[in-house]
Amino acid sequence: MKMRLLRFARNDHCSSLSITSQGLILILLFFLLFTSSTIAETLDFLNSYSQNITPQVLIIYDSVYGSTELIAKWIAEGIKDNVIVKNINITKESDLRDAHFILLGSPIYEADVTEGMRDFIIKNSPYYKDKPFGLFVVCGTHYVHGQRWVDNFEKLIGAKAKIKGYFGGILKPEILNKEDKKLLETYWRERGISNIKEYNYLNKGKAVSFGKKIKELLSEL
Ligand SMILES: Cc1cc2nc3c(=O)[nH]c(=O)nc-3n(C[C@H](O)[C@H](O)[C@H](O)COP(=O)(O)O)c2cc1C
Numbered sequence: 001m002k003m004r005l006l007r008f009a010r011n012d013h014c015s016s017l018s019i020t021s022q023g024l025i026l027i028l029l030f031f032l033l034f035t036s037s038t039i040a041e042t043l044d045f046l047n048s049y050s051q052n053i054t055p056q057v058l059i060i061y062d063s064v065y066g067s068t069e070l071i072a073k074w075i076a077e078g079i080k081d082n083v084i085v086k087n088i089n090i091t092k093e094s095d096l097r098d099a100h101f102i103l104l105g106s107p108i109y110e111a112d113v114t115e116g117m118r119d120f121i122i123k124n125s126p127y128y129k130d131k132p133f134g135l136f137v138v139c140g141t142h143y144v145h146g147q148r149w150v151d152n153f154e155k156l157i158g159a160k161a162k163i164k165g166y167f168g169g170i171l172k173p174e175i176l177n178k179e180d181k182k183l184l185e186t187y188w189r190e191r192g193i194s195n196i197k198e199y200n201y202l203n204k205g206k207a208v209s210f211g212k213k214i215k216e217l218l219s220e221l
Contacts, residue, residue: 055100055218057083060091062116065176067169068107068138071207075103075136078211079218088120096127101134101162101218107169108139108149110183113156121157132221134163134214140199142168163217165210168201 057079061072069087076083086095096102104121106113135157137149146166154161173181173196184196 055082055221056098057101057103057214057218058091058095058099059083059085059103059105060088060120061085061105062088062114062120063107063138064109064114064180065107065170065172067202068105070202071136071138071167071169072103072105074204074207075105075211075214078208078213079215080211088116091120091124093124093127096124099131101132101214101221102128103134103136103214104128104153104157105136105138106153108137108141108145111145111149113137113149113153118156125157129157129159132162133157133159134165134217135161136165136167136210138167138169140169140171140201142166142201162221163210163214167207167210168199168203170200170202171196171198173198 057076059072059076061068063069063072072085076085084095084099104117106117112118135150135153137146137153139146139149146168150164150166154164173184176184176196181196188194188196
């Protein structure tokens with residue numbers, strides 16, 4: 001009887017042991033399944049990232065009356081994927097650090113980029129100088145001076161841009177602030193013209209094509 005009880009106790013112990021080890025095997029199997037699918041998913045993600053996704057582009061612009069902002073958005077339409085458009089006033093250091101390609105855009109006022117863009121360049125040069133970058137300007141004399149304005153912009157930065165562009169902007173006398181109105185009235189009066197010349201040179205197609213060129217360039221980087 002004692003022997004039977006002992007045997008029974010031993011069997012019980014054995015069966016509880018086998019239940020524990022079965023449990024452990026199951027947990028191990030679940031763990032392996034989970035980690036292998038996670039690893040596979042991670043590899044898939046990295047693969048698709050390297051094959052299809054454009055490196056992150058950050059377009060930083062300054063704009064007083066909105067035309068440079070509009071052109072920045074059209075350029076982004078041409079780039080299409082993985083592109084962020086930000087005004088210089090809300091661009092953070094982390095945006096600059098995360099970007100793989102930076103495009104800076106400024107309107108031209110009195111033959112120069114804006115003061116805001118100048119300050120931005122001085123303050124943030126460590127973040128974009130070691131990355132590929134591009135430049136564009138928006139102005140009223142793009143057809144004669146566009147290239148010169150964008151080349152001056154590049155000199156100001158002191159490093160070679162991967163791509164440069166210039167675009168015609170817009171000028172509506174009725175939306176100008178007092179200071180700008182006075183400045184332009186004087187400018188035109190000195191040239192024998194009594195009214196500020198109004199114009200709209202905006203060209204969406206040209207801006208989108210510029211964006212597409214940037215996209216091509218990114219695949220070669
Ligand atoms: C006060 C003032 C000065 C300007 N100076 C120049 C200039 O020197 N050269 C030029 O090509 N365009 C000049 N422009 C035209 C602007 O560059 C053009 O209107 C541009 O589209 C403005 O961009 P924004 O709307 O993004 O501010 C001037 C415009 C204003 C109002």
